[in-house]
Amino acid sequence: MRIHTAISKTITYLLVITLVFNLCAASWYVLHSDIRFISDVARDFLLFGELQEKGIMLLGPRASGIPGLFHGPLWLYLTFPGYVLGGGSPVVVGWYWMGMIVASLAGGYVVVKRLFDERAARIFVVLTSALYISEGAQLINPHGAFMLLPIAFYALVRYFQTTNWRWLAGYWLLLGCIIQFQMAVGIPLFLLSLLPLIIFVYKKKTYIHLLTGIVIAIPLSTFVVFELTHNFAQLRAVLNSSVGESADAPSMTEVFRERMALFSNGGMGVFRASATPLNYLLFGLLGWFYLFKVKNREKTEKNTYFLAAYLYCGYWLLTLLFPGHALFHHWFPITSLSMLMVAGVLAQTNWRVGGVIISIILLHFAQYSFAHIKMSETIIGTAFDSWQFQQSLTDNIIAQSSDEFGYFAYSPDIYAYGPKYALLYMKRQHTEKDIYSFEKKPETFVTIEPIPADRDDLNSRSWIQEKFGITSQPVASWSFENGYSIEKYTLEKTEVEQPIDPNLDTGVFFR
Structure with a gap:
């Protein structure tokens, strides 16, 4: 018994230490005044500007699975205060994200403690905090679903335990928010x-409780208003969707294999990178627990385990109806449910076996954190998707510019969201200069992201000539170690007056 107590205390201390270290690794970029300014993050910052200008927004970012379909704007509203507080600074928003992460971990701790016990809650918080090691510097809308799912699950469990309609109403409200964040998870759930x-409801004869379903209309109201005012554009996009009909679409056999691999490996969400095969260990542990141990648990706890398993397994079964590939941002929010099951099972597993598995997990998290920090040395201030690097581009432009100039940005993905926002932020920071976004002036700058080696079909020079209407040669240029470059042009009046391509997306039209 003394050994058991000593091991239990040691594991508790190690869990706390790992949690602190995970959070330090998650905040590593923002601690160095940087965030991962990937295209989706930069897009959100451009949408923040649109929200600030218009005051209301009915649509959020586009859904990658179906052309013409968009997520809700709730994530933008939720993170907008960080944008306002920081005057548009991505670093301030990065700290705001960290506050959201800590708040979500605290909420997860409370609900898992009530669902199972304190030990399970500690394990769950450490498991979920590890996701943010790589994701904490680049939060987008699916992370909102990941944060809310454990709380929504708790509300559903409490309804089944208490038959109190308020819990069911709360569940519908939270589920509606999850749909706003990530439809690929919210709709199957x-x-x-x-x-x-x-x-x-049929067994309890509480049919009136079904009326609580109307509550889901509150978070989904933005979709309803948009559809009514735009001739059901999104509904038509879904009905006209041809997902899975393209020549390079995966076969049903490939889809099934992919989903089964995610169901038993990636969907566990605990081990990452080269250690992902160890997720099969956790999957096997869950299978063993459900087959031989759940039946011995107290009824309410048993029902909780079965409900979690039903939702997790059912989710992956329903994804088979979608014939395309399941991308990471489509499915990773469901890992908060698998982590909840893993935490509950590990807390109930024999202390010898459980202690060994937890130790392996904690060692993996330590290795993963160190690898993440090491990798950041090659990204912070140097990679394309480093905010610090994007800002250095604009600093170079300011240093070489006169009091009035125009600018353009080119990137192989045609969106150029990162440099677009960096240039807009520069414009707000330097009000002493007259700076024109995607507009030619006698002095004009163009930032150019290098083209991948396997894209011989792309040519930045042709794009600059055809889309920007700039045919003259640059008078100066600056190149960076990562391949990025800035070109400075001195344009004649006739070239300034030549219009740019009217179909050019100068903002965030495609979202």
Whole structure:
């Protein structure tokens, strides 16, 4: 017993230390005045500007699975205060993200402690905090679904335990928010929820509780208003969708293999990088626990385990109906549910076996954190998607510019969201100069992201000539170690007056 107590205390201390270290690794970029300014993050910052200008927004970022379909704007509203507080500074928003991460971990701790026990809660918080080691510097809308899912699950469990309609109403509200954040997770969970709820309501004769479903209309109201005012554009996009019909679409066999691999490996969400095969160990542990141990648990706890397994397994089953590839941002929010199951099972596993598995997990997290910090040395201030690097581009332009100039940005993905926002931020920071976005002036600058080696079909010079209407040669240029370059042009009046391509996306039209 003394050994058991000593090991339990040691594991608790190690969990706390690992949590602190995970959070330090997650905040590593913002601690160095940087964030990962990937295209989706930069897009959100451009949308922040649109929200600040218009005051209201009905659509969020585009959904990658179906052309013409968009997520809700809730993530933008949720993170907008950080943008306002920082005057548009991505670093301030990065610190705001860290506050959200800590708050979500605290919420997860509370609900898992109530679902299982304190030990499970500690394990769960450490497991979920590890996701932010790589994701904490680049939060986008699916992370909102990841944060909310454990709380929504708790509300559903509490309804089944208490038959209190308020818990069910809370569940619908939270599920609506999850749909706003990531439809690829929220909609399957909505469909899966209906069967156990209908059975439960039928048994308890609480039919009136089904009316709480109207609550989901509150978070989904932005979709409704947009559809009514835009001739059901998104509904038509879904009905006209041809996902899976392209020549390079995966076969059903490939889809099934991919989903099964994610179901039993990636979907566990604990081990990452080269250690992902160890997720099969956790999957096997869950299978063993459900087959031989759940039946011995107290009824309410047993029902909690089965509900979690039903939603997790059902989710992956429903994804088979989508014939395309399941991208990381489509499915990773569901890993918060698998981590909840893993935490509960590890807390109930024999202390010898559980202690060994937890130790392996903590060692992996330590290695993963160190690898993440080491890799950041090649990214902070140097990579394309480093905010610090994008800002250094604009600093170079300011240093070489006169009091009035125009600018353009080219990138192989045609969106150029990162440099677009960096240039807009520069414009706001240097009000002493007259700076024109995607507009030619006698002095004009163009930032050019290098083209990948495997894209022989792309040519930045042709793009500058055809889309920007700049045919003259640059009078000066600056190159950077990562291949980025800045070109400075001195344009004649006739070239300034030559219009740019009217179809050029100068903002964030495609979202």
